[in-house]
Amino acid sequence: MDATESAPAPDTDATTDPVVVSGIQPSGRLHLGNYFGALRQHITLHRQHDAYYFIVNYHAMTTVQDAEQLREHTFNVALDYLALGFDPDEAALFVQSDVPEVTELMWIFFNLLPTSTLEKGVSYKEKVDAGLTPNAGLFNYPVLQAADILAYGGSLVPVGADQKQNLEIARDLARRFNHRFCPDDDPLLPVPEPHILDDVAVIPGTDGRKMSKSYDNTIGIFDEGDTLEGKVMNIVTDSTPLAEPKDPESCNVFALITLFADEETQQEIADKYRAGGYGYGHAKQELHELIEDHFADARARRKDLEQRPDYVRDVLRAGADAARAQAKPILEQVRDRVGLIRTR
Incomplete structure (x- = not known):
């Protein structure tokens, strides 16, 4: 054989x-x-x-x-x-x-x-x-x-x-x-x-597809400042008006929020989606802050390591x-x- x-x-x-x-x-x-x-x-x-x-x-x-x-x-x-x-x-x-x-x-x-x-x-x-x-x-x-x-x-x-x-x-x-x-x-x-x-679950990129360098739709772990804000604010969403209720479960922004926020914060943001008067811009701002906070210490360590x-x-x-x-x-x-x- x-x-x-x-x-x-x-x-x-x-x-x-x-x-x-x-x-x-x-x-x-x-x-x-x-x-x-x-x-x-x-x-x-x-x-x-x-x-x-x-x-x-x-x-x-x-x-x-x-x-x-x-x-x-x-x-x-x-x-x-x-x-x-x-x-x-x-x-x-x-x-x-x-x-x-x-x-x-x-x-x-x-x-x-x-x-x-x-x-x-x-x-x-x-x-x-x-x-x-x-x-x-x-x-x-x-x-x-x-x-x-x-x-x-x-x-x-x-x-x-x-x-x-x-x-x-x-x-x-x-x-x-x-x-x-x-x-x-x-x-x-x-x-x-x-x-x-x-x-x-599959991590959505800024265009809603799987986050991948091949699609040029990524948010870098150590992106910050205008670069991070620009990528977050460009995440694709639907056109539901500000005043209307929205479904958090079908939103790419909320999917990313769930990766960073604790259960209580997730629930609070989901309730805002469903209540209306809460726009995708608001959700993106919350996501931006969550990402900044999550990697703040690591970002500082990385800057130190770059010098060594x-x-x-x-x-x-x-x-x-x-x-x-x-x-x-x-x-x-x-x-x-x-x-x-x-x-x-």
Whole structure:
């Protein structure tokens, strides 16, 4: 039986102390969708388990092909993590490309996975269906993501709904590797489990569609002043007159308010919507103030960190050292089991 068609082995038992791994793309300034969809949970989880968080600059190259932009975006993501409360003494924060073991593991995985699996990739199919020509990096994206997870022995992966398919590929590759190269009683790679992120509805952008850099409809986590106010005031709403009652449940502004306001404040604002005499401009002003207040402390920390770039780079170097110390012995065992000999 061919290795790529071999029957998967049973899942390995979950470890009592999971290794958490996750990453985020530096494809532009991070926005509220990134924060509520992933970053907030990353900040919480990094204090609870052995954890490795990385800025996936290799992944970003599928769309960002300007060297200066990629460098700038990568550094900005590091600033954002630290400003939002990531403690580098609690977990590793590093840049994906600083751990070359990952790309070597990716090549080994390429030889275990049928191309038909990648042809079913959601991101890849969306580009094809839109009449675009995806590059090979996007086609192979899930295999690099699997290597990102398994190079560190990742067993718990924070994911949202849009990443579940890729995690299944990582689980499949772990099983395939263990079945093909490991004795039944000595599997090497854990089969990673998803940690489903908070059940946050799709974060609406300023145009009502899903907030995404691709749509240019984002509100940045650290937008402030006229930039923040301008984006909030430009959120698309319907044309219901000021005096008329409004439905908060169908309003993009209110959907964003619910992310920041406590239940009592949400109810007060919803009552104003339904009573009439409360315009969308009023709601936008309340949202603006909520965003300003929520990120005030983080914004101040970020401005301080911007003045200490050497500290940020030191954090990333230390994180990469910790990540390589974790990945190297795993890759050495992978090399041994697949038959890659060492001559030096």
